[in-house]
Amino acid sequence: MPEDCLDTSNTVTCTAPVNIAVIKYWGKRNEELILPINSSLSVTLHQDQLKTTTTAATSRLFQEDRIWLNGKEEDITHPRLQSCLKEIRRLARKRRNDGDPGVESNSLSHKVHICSVNNFPTAAGLASSAAGFACLVYTLARLFGVEGELSGIARQGSGSACRSMYGGFVQWLMGQQDDGKDSVAQQVAPETHWPELRILVLVASAERKPIGSTSGMQTSVLTSSLLKHRAESVVPGRMMEMNEAVQRKDFPAFAELTMKDSNQFHATCLDTYPPIFYLSSVSHQVINLVHRYNSHYGETRVAYTFDAGPNAVIFTLQQHVPEFVQVVQHFFPPEINGGQFIKGHPVNHAALSEELKQSIGLEPMPRGISYIISTKVGPGPCVVQDPAQHLLGSDGMPKKTV
Amino acid sequence: MPEDCLDTSNTVTCTAPVNIAVIKYWGKRNEELILPINSSLSVTLHQDQLKTTTTAATSRLFQEDRIWLNGKEEDITHPRLQSCLKEIRRLARKRRNDGDPGVESNSLSHKVHICSVNNFPTAAGLASSAAGFACLVYTLARLFGVEGELSGIARQGSGSACRSMYGGFVQWLMGQQDDGKDSVAQQVAPETHWPELRILVLVASAERKPIGSTSGMQTSVLTSSLLKHRAESVVPGRMMEMNEAVQRKDFPAFAELTMKDSNQFHATCLDTYPPIFYLSSVSHQVINLVHRYNSHYGETRVAYTFDAGPNAVIFTLQQHVPEFVQVVQHFFPPEINGGQFIKGHPVNHAALSEELKQSIGLEPMPRGISYIISTKVGPGPCVVQDPAQHLLGSDGMPKKTV
Numbered sequence: 001m002p003e004d005c006l007d008t009s010n011t012v013t014c015t016a017p018v019n020i021a022v023i024k025y026w027g028k029r030n031e032e033l034i035l036p037i038n039s040s041l042s043v044t045l046h047q048d049q050l051k052t053t054t055t056a057a058t059s060r061l062f063q064e065d066r067i068w069l070n071g072k073e074e075d076i077t078h079p080r081l082q083s084c085l086k087e088i089r090r091l092a093r094k095r096r097n098d099g100d101p102g103v104e105s106n107s108l109s110h111k112v113h114i115c116s117v118n119n120f121p122t123a124a125g126l127a128s129s130a131a132g133f134a135c136l137v138y139t140l141a142r143l144f145g146v147e148g149e150l151s152g153i154a155r156q157g158s159g160s161a162c163r164s165m166y167g168g169f170v171q172w173l174m175g176q177q178d179d180g181k182d183s184v185a186q187q188v189a190p191e192t193h194w195p196e197l198r199i200l201v202l203v204a205s206a207e208r209k210p211i212g213s214t215s216g217m218q219t220s221v222l223t224s225s226l227l228k229h230r231a232e233s234v235v236p237g238r239m240m241e242m243n244e245a246v247q248r249k250d251f252p253a254f255a256e257l258t259m260k261d262s263n264q265f266h267a268t269c270l271d272t273y274p275p276i277f278y279l280s281s282v283s284h285q286v287i288n289l290v291h292r293y294n295s296h297y298g299e300t301r302v303a304y305t306f307d308a309g310p311n312a313v314i315f316t317l318q319q320h321v322p323e324f325v326q327v328v329q330h331f332f333p334p335e336i337n338g339g340q341f342i343k344g345h346p347v348n349h350a351a352l353s354e355e356l357k358q359s360i361g362l363e364p365m366p367r368g369i370s371y372i373i374s375t376k377v378g379p380g381p382c383v384v385q386d387p388a389q390h391l392l393g394s395d396g397m398p399k400k401t402v
Numbered sequence: 403m404p405e406d407c408l409d410t411s412n413t414v415t416c417t418a419p420v421n422i423a424v425i426k427y428w429g430k431r432n433e434e435l436i437l438p439i440n441s442s443l444s445v446t447l448h449q450d451q452l453k454t455t456t457t458a459a460t461s462r463l464f465q466e467d468r469i470w471l472n473g474k475e476e477d478i479t480h481p482r483l484q485s486c487l488k489e490i491r492r493l494a495r496k497r498r499n500d501g502d503p504g505v506e507s508n509s510l511s512h513k514v515h516i517c518s519v520n521n522f523p524t525a526a527g528l529a530s531s532a533a534g535f536a537c538l539v540y541t542l543a544r545l546f547g548v549e550g551e552l553s554g555i556a557r558q559g560s561g562s563a564c565r566s567m568y569g570g571f572v573q574w575l576m577g578q579q580d581d582g583k584d585s586v587a588q589q590v591a592p593e594t595h596w597p598e599l600r601i602l603v604l605v606a607s608a609e610r611k612p613i614g615s616t617s618g619m620q621t622s623v624l625t626s627s628l629l630k631h632r633a634e635s636v637v638p639g640r641m642m643e644m645n646e647a648v649q650r651k652d653f654p655a656f657a658e659l660t661m662k663d664s665n666q667f668h669a670t671c672l673d674t675y676p677p678i679f680y681l682s683s684v685s686h687q688v689i690n691l692v693h694r695y696n697s698h699y700g701e702t703r704v705a706y707t708f709d710a711g712p713n714a715v716i717f718t719l720q721q722h723v724p725e726f727v728q729v730v731q732h733f734f735p736p737e738i739n740g741g742q743f744i745k746g747h748p749v750n751h752a753a754l755s756e757e758l759k760q761s762i763g764l765e766p767m768p769r770g771i772s773y774i775i776s777t778k779v780g781p782g783p784c785v786v787q788d789p790a791q792h793l794l795g796s797d798g799m800p801k802k803t804v
Contacts, residue, residue: 226669229631260675267628267673273658274693275665281683291676 010107011057012143013390016135016381018050018120018128019043019163019170020199020313022258022305023242024265026213027221027231033180034159037221037228038235041171041242042163043315044191045199046378049344052131053384054116054139055391062111068398069116069132076114083156084137085112091153092144100145107144114139115391115398120373133157134164138381151185167191167379169246171239191377194249196317198345201373202328204282204310211276213308220272227268234264251317255303258315259290262305280310282332282368289331289362290314293324296359322350325372331362332369345374412509413459414545415792418537418783420452420522420530421445421565421572422601422715424660424707425644426667428615429623429633435582436561439623440633443573443644444565445717446593447601448780451746454533455786456518456541457793464513470800471518471534478516485558486539487514493555494546502547509546516541517793517800522775535559536566540783553587569593569781571648573641593779596651598719600747603775604730606684606712613678615710622674629670636666653719657705660717661692664707682712684734684770691733691764692716695726698761724752727774733764734771747776 025040065076065085076082092108116135118128137154141147155162155172162185163170175183220227238261245253269276279287283306290304302324303315316324325347334341384390393399427442467478467487478484494510518537520530539556543549557564557574564587565572577585622629640663647655671678681689688706696702704726705717718726727749736743786792795801 225636226628226631226666226673229628229635233631234627256675263675263677264628264673267669270672271628271662271666271669273662273665275689277686277689284679287677287679 010059010110010143011055011387011390011392012139013053013055013384014135014139014142014381015047015051015053015384016131016138016164017047017167017378018045018052018131019160020045020305020307021160021163022254022315023235023238023261024307025159025172026265026268027217027227028159029174030178030180031218033183034155035180035183036159036172036174038231039172039174039239040160040163040235041169041188041239041246042160043169043197043199044164044167044378044380045201046191046345046375047382048378049373049375050118050120050131050201052116052118052128052135053389053391054114054132054135056112056114056136056139056143057390057392057396058107058110058112058143059396060106060110062113062396065111065113067114067116070118071398080133080157081136084133084153085140087153087156088137088140088144088146091141091146091148095146112140112143113392113396117391129158130160130164133161134381137161138165142383149184152180152183155180155183155185165380168193168377171243187380188243189246191379194246194377196249196319197251197377198316198318198321199375199377200314200316200321200325200328201375202286202312202314202332203370203373204280204286204312205367205370210278210309216269216272216276216308219274219276220268223273224268224271226271230264230268252300255300255315258303258305263287266306278308278310279306282365283310283312285331285362285365285368286312286314286328289327289360292360292362293327293356296356321374322348323352323356325374326350326352327356327360328369328372330357331360331364333364333366334369334371335367338367339371341371343371343373345376347374412461412512412545413457413789413792413794414541415455415457415786416537416541416544416783417449417453417455417786418533418540418566419449419569419780420447420454420533421562422447422707422709423562423565424656424717425637425640425663426709427561427574428667428670429619429629430561432580432582433620435585436557437582437585438561438574438576439629440637441574441576441641442562442565442637443571443590443641443648444562445571445599445601446566446569446780446782447603448593448747448777449784450780451775451777452520452522452533452603454518454520454530454537455791455793456516456534456537458514458516458538458541458545459792459794459798460509460512460514460545461798462508462512464515464798467513467515469516469518472520473800482535482559483538486535486555487542489555489558490539490542490546490548493543493548493550497548514542514545515794515798519793531560532562532566535563536783539563540567544785551586554582554585557582557585557587567782570595570779573645589782590645591648593781596648596779598651598721599653599779600718600720600723601777601779602716602718602723602727602730603777604688604714604716605772605775606682606688606714607769607772612680612711618671618674618678618710621676621678622670625675626670626673628673632666632670654702657702657717660705660707668708680710680712681708684767685712685714687733687764687767687770688714688716688730691729691762694762694764695729695758698758723776724750725754725758727776728752728754729758729762730771730774732759733762733766735766735768736771736773737769740769741773743773745773745775747778749776 019042027037151162421444553564
């Protein structure tokens with residue numbers, strides 16, 4: 001092999017999932033270490049529908065650390081990227097010095113090239129930074145032979161990224177220490193725990209780009225007295241209740257707490273000064289739709305949750321998916337001859353009774369929902385074994401197809 | 403005078419104002435007596451623009467108590483109407499028994515006819531029940547010769563009605579007693595106190611009728627932990643701050659607290675389960691507009707507040723009215739050849755700089771605001787001396803013009 005060729009054993013590709021919080025994280029007690037003011041709990045979405053793929057490679061030929069995100073080179077000196085890179089290298093050095101044979105000793109003195117893509121539009125507002133930083137940290141750890149607790153490093157890239165380090169149901173414990181060592185994620189139930197649970201992402205036609213979550217939560221911590229009360233006095237009890245609901249697979253309890261916590265998070269955004277609005281008129285319609293649907297059946301069959309944007313994430317059990325999707329399609333009539341309305345996991349057709357339509361009784365909002373992504377609970381980050389899937393070519397540069 | 407004619411001395415006509423809370427009332431600790439979970443503070447709007455007019459008459463010829471509201475006979479047995487009627491008659495009897503010569507002794511054994519009209523559409527969502535019950539109580543008190551503290555009776559008709567019993571700036575002290583005797587309104591500054599203060603009611607084009615405030619606040623008290631925290635731990639401090647801001651005529655302090663309290667009230671509605679939305683996309687646009695306008699000038703020149711509906715009530719000082727009205731007209735272009743856009747107190751024309759428009763930089767929402775009512779701080783209830791203004795004819799029935 002000629003000297004100027006990369007050694008492919010120093011290239012690693014991994015994937016990582018998106019997660020959606022059902023007990024919300026909003027507000028940091030330490031901006032630099034990304035330590036939250038309350039614990040949170042999330043569901044990991046299946047990577048068959050939504051994932052980030054990252055390839056990282058080291059070579060003695062690389063002149064500097066470089067990163068490409070979704071086909072565009074980005075600034076590697078970004079502080080949060082640097083936090084993750086430095087932490088992984090520090091751990092790798094530590095392991096090497098401790099005599100761990102798994103650590104690629106050579107790699108440590110080499111520069112790294114990183115290439116990352118999402119299989120979903122960033123604009124969909126699906127917490128791409130969580131999947132992105134989880135994937136970065138997981139991939140770098142593999143590349144440098146680092147093992148063990150990695151969620152604390154992912155956390156320093158993007159708070160909610162620590163929850164994307166595990167599959168299934170995951171809690172991020174806020175921790176008490178000033179250095180953040182105890183602010184880590186842990187799985188509370190694996191992805192196989194509740195096979196009937198289904199997830200629908202309702203991608204709303206965005207009116208405008210909402211305020212970013214980093215600056216939004218800073219303003220909330222500074223100005224909202226309701227947020228402080230929520231973090232201190234409401235969330236601790238809800239974390240216990242949510243844990244129990246997940247363990248028991250108690251859908252009504254899980255669903256109601258999920259909706260209440262989403263609403264309370266958005267309430268604290270409204271209590272922020274100046275106020276922050278993430279819910280659009282489409283979001284309001286989805287909320288009303290869900291409550292009327294449940295009310296029609298006299299039981300909680302469907303739940304919504306919203307992050308820092310207008311898209312709804314819907315939880316339901318598999319037997320209710322076909323009908324509820326029809327309900328969404330009825331009250332948000334899609335564009336005729338538009339793209340596919342239902343993406344991801346196939347959904348059977350269902351008939352809607354006139355009674356149900358009348359019972360919901362909302363004015364349809366044409367084109368309010370662009371499309372639905374049908375998915376379920378999924379596993380944590382994975383290594384991609386097939387070298388053909390690497391996003392970096394043998395020259396260490398992004399492949400043209402990326 | 404023939405026996406079957408009414409004695410006109412037993413007919414009284416009064417008017418009462420609308421008030422808008424700047425520290426919001428939301429939630430009762432006693433549904434029957436209408437005792438609130440927190441104190442509130444309001445500004446009384448001028449009756450030149452917005453008022454209720456009520457005529458009440460007694461006659462030995464009347465067969466039963468009757469009431470007409472806005473031209474339509476309503477059920478006099480409504481519990482809240484009965485509370486007010488019974489309380490006034492009880493006080494009148496008490497005074498007669500105490501030997502007060504002012505009490506119309508005859509009237510007490512007679513039935514009463516009541517006729518009431520608003521000079522603004524009920525649909526405008528302008529707390530017509532507050533002006534309505536204040537006017538009813540004030541008029542009945544005059545009719546039966548009752549004097550003294552009447553706000554506690556108006557409160558039993560509609561909570562916020564107690565604040566419409568005074569002009570200027572009014573606080574409703576929540577009180578501590580179980581019988582509600584200390585839950586009364588009092589003026590904190592007269593209508594002449596702050597002559598520069600101006601009020602604009604931005605009537606939003608309503609998408610649908612929102613949930614009523616009575617049932618809304620019941621659900622909030624039952625389900626929102628943020629509301630409980632607000633009532634117990636946030637409002638007491640804000641009442642003091644608002645009182646001081648009014649006394650000092652400190653517009654920025656008054657304005658910021660007004661906006662924060664409106665936002666917090668709507669936050670508690672969102673924290674209610676199921677959530678309640680009163681703010682529409684038009685309301686959100688008004689909120690963004692006000693913050694960007696203030697931000698452009700680097701000072702708080704304008705404030706918004708919203709009650710249980712999408713209409714904005716704007717506070718500003720008179721020198722800023724012409725420009726701000728132009729700003730509203732620019733970002734909510736009215737229907738061409740529609741009705742009058744600016745009603746009430748005349749507003750001078752102002753030019754808008756391109757710089758200001760660009761600095762606000764919002765996408766205009768055509769026809770989002772139906773019209774603006776321009777008004778100011780005004781006096782409390784008044785007696786109408788001219789008998790020609792009575793809404794009941796000499797036969798004790800509503801005049802045809804009503």
